[in-house]
Amino acid sequence: MDFVRKWVQALFFLITNGYWNFPLTRGIYQGPLKVICSPGLNCYSCPAATTYCPLGALQQLLSGVRLALGNGQIYIGLYVISAMGILGSFVGRMVCGWACPFGLFQELLYKIPSPKFGIWPILRYVKYALLLFMVILLPLFAVDAFDMGAPWFCKYVCPAGTLEAGIPLLIMQPGLRGNLGLLFFNKIFFLLLFVGWAVVASRPFCRTACPLGAFYALFSKIKLVKLRLDSEKCTHCEACHAVCPMGVRFNESPDDMECISCLACSKVCSVNAISLEVGGIALTKERPVPLAELHPVKSHD
């Protein structure tokens, strides 16, 4: 299944970054496909991007909401929230595991041989604060003299934007290099931080700082496609703990907001207690489990 997932990740990477004419145009794609929402984090200023990034678009709309309303235009982010909400209601954070280019990038970095470390669980809440403050409240309320806000998360943090758009555009358009300043080096700092961290820890950006993952996580209990634990079969062997790239203890919290439905846990579950369900109906065909595995006999040695 991991093989299939890698191909799906690669496919989404190519679909959302399918404008291969950019070396000739030295600009970004400007066609009609950019009205479509990218499911994962994929900067729309990336020269190859064919879709819009929901986080970037939402911040842009919220930062200009006063001007838009003043002009009688009701541009309050409903279109973007609707797209994110539909994706979240269908698959939630499965997007992170199967369709996010930056998630794929971190997975590849984690394959580099090095000492591996865990991530302090409390850091998972940072991304919810980033979603609330840097994606919603600050773009909406921290406005300048012209009633314009700023896309705070994109401007000060987003490492995907620096990697996919900032660096390629600086290479392609030398004229932009004169504008480099503290802001860019701040962004480079965050990019290097998360790249280095992703080598030694699994998916650190997804787990601690991604506001898009935080939004999708809100749908963990109600999403249509999710993993299900059969508590009668589970022997609490904890094999699922060791393989989870997000640090989820699946047998203890099957609706965990961190779960990206990558199916790594179901692959290692020897009693087949973890299955994929759609709207309450099991999707994966269950293998018969020997009775001895359901009720293991403890040795008294």
Place this chain on the structure above:
Amino acid sequence: MAEKRKEQIRRAPFVAIFVFFVLGAVAISFGEPSRVLEQATQICLSCIGIG
């Protein structure tokens, strides 16, 4: 003897999907997609740390 669990369809995801589709329809009626397209086809220099 193991009793086969009766599977029930969950309604919550369908309600959520419907609500967000309605939101999207409202947004389209306001013309918001054209604004999103306009923004997404321009390089956001401040977003990528250059401006």
